[in-house]
Amino acid sequence: MKKTKLLLLATCAGITMMAGCAKLDENVLDESSVTGLTDKQIAEGAIAPVYARLPDIWLHTNYFALQEISTDEAILPYRGGTDWGDNGIYLQLHKHENVSSDVNVRNTWNNITQAQSRAVSAIEVLATNKDASAALFLAEARGMKAYYSMLTLDLFGVVFKKEDPKVTSTVLRGNDAVEYIKSELLAIEPVLDNTTGPGRITKAAVWGLLARLHLNAAVYRDRYAATFDFKKEDMDKVVEYCDKIIATPQFVLSPSYFALFDDANHTNKELIFAVDQRADLNGHNRMAYFSLSGDQFPIPAYTGANGTDGPGITSDFYRSWVNAYTPIDPAAADPRFYKQNLGIYTNPGDSCVDAAAFNINRGILRGQQYGLIRKNGVFLKCTSGKMLVGKLFYDTRSKPTKPVEFTEQCDFTVAGSDYNTGFRVSKYEFSKTSVSGRNFGEHDIVILRLADIYLMRAEAKLRRGDAAATALTDVNTVRASRTASTPAPALTSITLDLLFRERGFEFYWESQRRTDMVRFGKYEGTWTEKTSTDKQKRIFPIPLTAIDAASNLPGYLVQNPGY
Missing domain, CATH: 1.25.40.10 (Tetratricopeptide repeat domain)
Incomplete structure (x- = not known):
């Protein structure tokens, strides 16, 4: 059988597969590995990698960061002058001052274009596969290629049209890109x-x-x-x-x-x-922990599973809720804003909770936070054996007298960049069944x-x-x-x-x-x-690495205006 590989581009411009690009070869199907495999096994082996990059694309510092921290909804300051500095990339992202060397932009681009490359290779394999599942898998691979194209169009203003892994992609923009994606989705809809x-x-x-x-x-x-x-x-x-x-x-x-x-x-x-992201698929995301405090521990089973004091919501976004419902507090007016799970917030005496019943609050978290108290590496318990729940302080920051009290102000000033600034978001549930809950979200x-x-x-x-x-x-x-x-x-x-x-x-x-x-x-x-009022910041720069990789094809991949 002819040897076939899924060629994954790490730094290429789009999915061009041209000379000089760094390639990550994944030997999913080759002459030795397919010996004795059925067409069904080959088909399944081809489609799985097409979806496998999705968790990396949706990692909290990739697609999420580009879509949220660049807006009026989320902000990530340089916490305490020690955390989330990252050479200013989150400050630049929020202020619309991105540069083409931004690591989050580059990682998002690479993950999406690698996923596109996998889809193209899967289509080639599935097109000649005789198993009954091949037609469906082929349609899925083509559909996922269209979805990834939608992402590059939305984020970077470009789409790579590619039907043959051995031929350089055609770069599409504007209406040509829209019509191409539309045609791909319409072609698979009946299947x-x-x-x-x-x-x-x-x-x-x-x-x-x-x-x-x-x-x-x-x-x-x-x-x-x-x-x-x-x-x-x-x-x-x-x-x-x-x-x-x-x-x-x-x-x-x-x-x-x-x-x-x-x-x-x-x-x-x-x-x-x-x-x-179910457990048996080894899902990897940090959506649940990204915004929480380093002294919030959502699961009693793991003393190392805590937050990271990442992004908060802006005062602007919070005020949109307040203005919509005043004089009623948005937590009382709209069930999407907040869900209380810990009784201590409204009943101070409710400080002992069964471990199995412990759940942190969800939604937009404001003010003083309560939760599990960790001292000397262990959680404190009540005399009944239940988990002790109380007021939280910044013990992990070596500030045991500073309360974990989230404030509305969150900005790039010293006062607005402290660990407690900004109301936080606990929207996705902190996993209770993964190995830590911190790195492996299962929602x-x-x-x-x-x-x-x-x-x-x-x-x-x-x-x-x-x-x-x-x-x-x-x-x-x-x-x-x-x-x-x-x-x-x-x-x-x-x-x-x-x-x-x-x-x-x-x-x-x-x-x-x-x-x-x-x-x-x-x-x-x-x-x-x-x-910034610069319209050119509506899309992100094409990463410098991608521009450099395409340099042997003059005029092939042109940087977006303003970068």
Whole structure:
């Protein structure tokens, strides 16, 4: 049998596979390894690597950082002058001062283009495979290539069109890129069904990606426009594809908002497409620990599983909640803002908790924090043997008298960069079953869920001029669905500005904010520590390593304007 390899590019420009690029050869299928394997085993061996880069793309310092810390939603200061300095990359990211050597930009680019390369190689293998599963796997590989292309288009303004691993990719931009991705997704839609999700691409996932592509097409076609031309035919397609998903009975809005981000969310019926992070797949993400304090220990089984005092939310984003619900506290008004799990916050005497029942609070965490108290490497216990829960101090920072009290202020001043500054986000559940809970999150990371389908449909209706009442119904359907607690009150009117605010409330910390801000014309605005109005910062620089790797093909890969 002919020897076949999955060629993975570490530093190449896109997926060009040209001379001079550094290549990581993964011998998934070669002459020796396939001896005795069935076509089914070969097919499965080809498709698995196509998905394998997703956890790396979605690592907290990669795609998440680019999509959130660059916005008015998240900020990561140089904590205490000792942590998260990282040569200023998070300060630059937030202020829109990125450079082409930024390591987070480079890592995100590399992971996405490596995933694309794997998809191209898998397509070549699966095209001649005789097993009954090959046609489905081939469609999935092609669909994932289209999804990865959507990421490069959104982040960097480029798409690499590649059908043959031995031929240099064609670089597409603007409308050509949009039409190419659309054609790839439409080609596979008839082959897929809805039985293999959410960790694999399905028919509904394709519909959702097509809706997202059409919704953002005006941005992608004219990246630096003063105003975007949202064409009616695009908005019609958004509504059409959203209608298809909403009419599919297997997808249901989750009654519990935070259940969407629990360890066991893989079976949540609201999820349409997600990064599969279940334990048996050795999922690796740090979404649950990234924002928490170093003195918050969410699981009694591990004294080393704590937070990292990473990003907080900006005062600007917090104030959007306050202004929406004043004089009612947003924690009381909207179940998406906060969920109390520890009784001590409202009952000071509730300081002894069974280890099996211990859960930190979820959502946006403010003020003095309470939790497990670690002294000399062990957690303190009550005389009953239960876990002692009390006021937390910065013992891990050698400041045992400084309370872990999260403040609204979070900026790049000395006062605003302390370890306790910024309200924190505990949206994804801290894993209780992985080896530490810190490095191996076991929740699926959401890429598409049903609430997004409703809100995309609402936006498309507004942008094509429908009666606002039809969009309002979609928005209120989502708000009313969280019946595990008192739902947020129905809105009485809807505008694009209110819908933008609503998307912030629904999708905070889900890596959607930058894309939303650009589409709604908010990305050149001013917020905490950010004053840049440069339209060229709507996309990121193509990494210098990729530009250098393409230098033997003059004019092939051109840097984005402004970098």
